[in-house]
């Protein structure tokens with residue numbers, strides 16, 4: 001059985017002062033025993049500066065902390081960057097890469113992602129790899145072509161099926177991010193099925209069946225259940241709703257109760 005995953009992406013939000021009230025409130029809403037389920041995993045993608053403070057709330061590793069990006073080199077003259085080795089130095093072994101906001105605003109390309117995938121593989125780190133099409137690409141009916149191109153980067157950098165075991169894929173249509181207009185369950189399912197099929201072709205059916213595919217884009221406590229019942233949606237990468245402890249707590253409750 002593949003894992004169900006709820007992953008927060010706080011993006012460039014939050015504060016040091018917010019951590020304690022957030023987690024206090026979040027833990028009040030959820031059933032704490034659900035965090036021990038081997039089938040259900042909770043991640044928090046935090047701004048680098050807050051990762052260390054958030055460590056007090058991960059309950060001996062029951063919650064996984066993740067960075068939202070990293071550099072492709074282990075060290076060097078890259079002013080202002082954070083290397084994956086530095087993340088490991090702080091006990092962080094998971095990184096979101098390829099987020100559309102990084103592609104859009106920070107010149108993340110297939111080439112830089114390829115380099116990041118290589119270093120993360122070398123360091124045995126877990127990757128949450130994001131893909132997704134823009135509104136223009138969707139309207140031009142290019143969704144599948146764009147996703148294929150983005151997936152090819154992943155397949156080329158990680159050619160062995162054993163490499164995929166450390167990858168979680170997040171389909172985040174750019175037109176749904178932060179817009180309040182989530183993909184419909186049918187739309188998301190259709191794309192997720194396509195992604196799983198593409199993985200089966202690139203590796204094999206077993207790998208495709210094992211990988212967790214997350215949906216991201218205006219997911220919230222009101223729409224998560226209808227998305228969760230889709231056979232190829234295994235979880236969510238959540239922006240705005242993950243900053244609200246009650247709402248995110250309700251999302252975790254629903255996800256952790258879904259087999």
Ligand code: 13P
Nearest residue numbers: 009177178217218239240
């Ligand atoms: P929203 O949930 O705010 O739409 O953001 C989705 C996202 O980009 C998560 O990475």
